[in-house]
Amino acid sequence: MIEVKNIYKSFDGVPILKNISTVFEQGKTNLIIGKSGSGKTVLLKSILGLYEIDKGEIWYNKRNLVATPEKERKKMRREIGMVFQGGALFDSLSVQANVRFPLDMFTKMSAKEKQNRVEFCLEHVNIEPTKFHLHPSEISGGMQKRVAIARAISLNPKYLFCDEPNSGLDPETSTVIDKLIQSLTKEFQMTTIINTHDMNSVIEIGESVLFIAEGEVGWQGTNKEILQTQNEKLNDFIFANKLYAQMRREKS
Ligand SMILES: Nc1ncnc2c1ncn2[C@@H]1O[C@H](COP(=O)(O)OP(=O)(O)OP(=O)(O)O)[C@@H](O)[C@H]1O
Incomplete structure (x- = not known):
């Protein structure tokens, strides 16, 4: 579980996050949504400790990061897996070398143990052994995302952060990636936090949804509750998203 309590963050005196408190539960896919510029990335980076916050507490179970x-903190970071926007795989490394990279960096595992772990992680994201030797440029965007997820879970993290994991993917592949993140979250009982613009993700895997509006908690609830909401700002966001999705469908 990750709990943030009354956090504030500003840049050069400009307040960005204002008194945010929330709980991200273990074994659940916790989504952060909101308009562009609302503060989602700043919140994610603050929770990760990449930004020092002005005020507040950030609890990773019983440890206050602040x-x-x-x-x-370095030790705590080893318990965190990250899936970056776009995947951020190393182009010059094969699929399996990408997944092995954190093991080389942060563990003293033997070559055999590393290979077993790499295979375990790649199997869990449904990558066949025939693809292990390929380079990122030789596989599809959806498969790149799956490799990025395999790499993120390689150190068996307690916490998984995903920043726009569906960016650049078609709706069908996005659903596959969403379901995969959710099933891994359950299987390994991780606390998973996902930054997303994608309303389909909200409906599919939004077990807990935090809506950020102008740096504040605008609404919080589940994917079932969001469909009934009377919150005006949230409804505007949902409507804008639907229009965007429709325009994208009509264009393709
Ligand atoms: N390093 C920084 N220095 C100054 N201002 C920043 C910095 N990072 C973000 N901001 C500002 O904080 C606000 C929130 O930005 P943030 O990137 O968190 O939005 P977001 O909700 O993630 O948007 P998007 O969905 O487009 O990624 C914006 O006004 C942005 O300009």
């Missing part, structure tokens, strides 16, 4: 010295 009060944790840098050396301890």
Whole structure:
């Protein structure tokens, strides 16, 4: 579980996050949604400790990141898996070398143990062994995302952060990626936080949805509750999203 309590973050005196409190539960896909510029990325980076917040607390289970010295923070970071926007795979490394990379960097596992772990992770994202030797440029966008997820879970993280995991994917592949993240979250009982623009993701896997509006908690609830909401800002966001999805469908 990750809990944030009354966090504030500003840049050069301009407030971006204003008094955000929420809980991201273990074993659930916790989504953060909101308009472009609302503060989702700043929130995600603050929770990760990439930005120092002005005020507030960030609890990773029983540890408050804000009060944790840098050396301890490094240890905490090992418990975090990240799926970056676009996948961010290393082009020059094969699929399996990409997944092995964190193991080389952060563990003292033997070559055999690493290979077993790489195979385990790639199997869990449904990548066949015939693809292990390929390079990112030789596989589809959806498969690249799956490799990025395999790499993110390679160190067996307790916490998984995904920043727009569906960017650049068609709706069908997006659903596959969403379901995959959700099933891994359940299987490994991770606390998963996903930044997304995608209303389909909200409906499919939004077990807990946090709507950020102008740096504040605008609404929080489940994918079932969101369909009944009377919250005006949230409804505007949903409507704009539907229009966007429709325009994209008509264009393709
Ligand atoms: N490093 C920074 N320095 C100054 N201002 C920043 C910085 N990072 C973000 N901001 C500002 O914070 C606000 C929120 O940005 P943020 O990137 O969190 O939005 P977002 O909701 O993630 O948007 P998007 O969906 O487009 O990624 C914006 O006004 C942005 O300009």
